[in-house]
Amino acid sequence: MEANDISVELKVYESGHLRAFADVTLRTSVGEVTLKGYHVVANKTGDGSFVGAPSERYTNKAGEIKNKRIVEAGRAAERKIAEAVLEAYRKAIGK
Numbered sequence: 001m002e003a004n005d006i007s008v009e010l011k012v013y014e015s016g017h018l019r020a021f022a023d024v025t026l027r028t029s030v031g032e033v034t035l036k037g038y039h040v041v042a043n044k045t046g047d048g049s050f051v052g053a054p055s056e057r058y059t060n061k062a063g064e065i066k067n068k069r070i071v072e073a074g075r076a077a078e079r080k081i082a083e084a085v086l087e088a089y090r091k092a093i094g095k
Contacts, residue, residue, distance in 0.1 A: 018042075038085055
């Protein structure tokens with residue numbers, strides 16, 4: 001997957017550690033696939049940001065609130081997606 005095979009639609013939304021939401025479109029040989037719900041989160045130490053994959057929140061039988069990833073990808077694909085999202089975020093905030 002090349003960087004030009006990925007496009008990112010980003011919405012900056014700064015609240016707590018959350019910095020932005022992103023929808024990622026992957027162009028493949030069979031057409032485009034859009035993955036909605038990526039998010040940029042600031043590290044707790046404040047020295048960087050990371051990209052969180054789309055997930056859904058649920059309450060388990062013990063009453064605990066849990067998050068379950070709804071998008072899985074290989075390591076190389078995850079890395080390329082995260083790089084594209086962080087690049088779009090940095091451009092949006094002027095860094």
